[in-house]
Amino acid sequence: MFGLLEIEDLHVSIGGRMVLKGINLKINRGENHALFGPNGCGKTTLLNTIAGVPRYIVERGRILFKGNDITHLSMDERARMGIGIAFQSPPAIRGLKLKDLIKLCNPEVNPEKVLKEVNFLEFADREVNRGFSGGEIKRSELAQLLAQRPELVMLDEPDSGVDLENIKLIGRAINKLTEKDTKPSKRIRSGIVITHFGHILDYISVDKAHVMMEGTIVCTGSPREILEQIKTRGYEGCVRCLCPT
Numbered sequence: 212m213f214g215l216l217e218i219e220d221l222h223v224s225i226g227g228r229m230v231l232k233g234i235n236l237k238i239n240r241g242e243n244h245a246l247f248g249p250n251g252c253g254k255t256t257l258l259n260t261i262a263g264v265p266r267y268i269v270e271r272g273r274i275l276f277k278g279n280d281i282t283h284l285s286m287d288e289r290a291r292m293g294i295g296i297a298f299q300s301p302p303a304i305r306g307l308k309l310k311d312l313i314k315l316c317n318p319e320v321n322p323e324k325v326l327k328e329v330n331f332l333e334f335a336d337r338e339v340n341r342g343f344s345g346g347e348i349k350r351s352e353l354a355q356l357l358a359q360r361p362e363l364v365m366l367d368e369p370d371s372g373v374d375l376e377n378i379k380l381i382g383r384a385i386n387k388l389t390e391k392d393t394k395p396s397k398r399i400r401s402g403i404v405i406t407h408f409g410h411i412l413d414y415i416s417v418d419k420a421h422v423m424m425e426g427t428i429v430c431t432g433s434p435r436e437i438l439e440q441i442k443t444r445g446y447e448g449c450v451r452c453l454c455p456t
C-alpha cells in the first residue's frame with residue numbers, strides 16, 4: 212500500500228545529544244498508529260522532527276511524505292503539505308484570540324462551529340493558551356487541527372489532563388481527523404498518537420502500535436495487546452514477550 216509517511220533510518224540529535232537512533236516507520240493512508248514508550252525514549256522528538264521543529268537536527272536518514280523527501284523542509288512548508296501537530300506544551304500567544312488563530316489555520320471555516328465540536332466555544336475570545344488548564348490546551352490544539360484538516364495528524368498525549376467527559380469529545384475529534392468515521396476505501400488521512408496510559412484508546416480507532424525504547428522502535432503490533440503487556444510486564448517485558456529478537 213502507498214505510504215503517506217515513510218521514515219528511513221532516522222537519527223536525530225538535540226542539544227548535541229543523539230536521541231533518535233535509527234527509526235524506521237511506515238504509515239499508510241487511512242491508518243492511525245499509537246506510540247508507547249518510557250519517559251525520555253524519544254517519542255516527542257520523533258513527532259517534532261516529522262513536524263520540522265528547527266532545534267531537532269537530522270543527522271542521518273530521511274523522512275518521506277506523500278513520496279517527497281521533506282527531511283530538510285521548513286515547518287511551514289510541511290504544514291502546507293498537510294502535516295499537523297498538537298504539541299505537548301504549546302506556547303501561549305499574547306494578543307491573539309483563539310477564534311482568530313482558527314481563522315488563520317483555515318479562512319474557510321467557521322471558528323465557532325469548530326470550537327463547538329470540542330466543547331470550547333466559551334474560549335473563542337480568550338488569548339491562545341493563555342492561562343488555559345492542561346485539558347483546555349488539548350481542546351485548543353484539537354480545534355486548530357480540525358480547522359487545518361491535515362493529511363497526517365500527530366497528537367502528543369491528547370489524553371493527558373483531560374476529564375472523563377471531554378475525553379469522549381476528544382476521541383470523536385481524533386476519529387474525525389483520521390477519518391475513522393468514513394468508509395475505509397475513502398480514507399486518505401492518517402494519524403500518530405502518543406499515549407502513556409492508553410485512556411484515549413477506549414475512544415479512538417487505532418490500527419497499529421509501536422513501542423519505543425532508547426531512540427528506536429523495538430516492537431510493533433496490536434495496540435490492545437501491546438498496552439496489556441506493558442501494563443502487566445512493563446516495557447521491557449512487553450518487548451521480550453511480543454517481539455523477542
Ligand SMILES: Nc1ncnc2c1ncn2[C@@H]1O[C@H](COP(=O)(O)OP(=O)(O)OP(=O)(O)O)[C@@H](O)[C@H]1O
Nearest residue numbers: 225226228230248249250251252253254255256257
Ligand atoms: N534541548 C534538549 N537538550 C538536550 N536533551 C534534550 C533536549 N530536549 C529533549 N532532550 C532529551 O531528549 C530525550 C527524549 O526526549 P523526548 O521529549 O522526545 O522523550 P519522550 O519519549 O517524549 O518522553 P516523555 O514520555 O517524558 O514525554 C530526553 O532524554 C530529553 O531529556
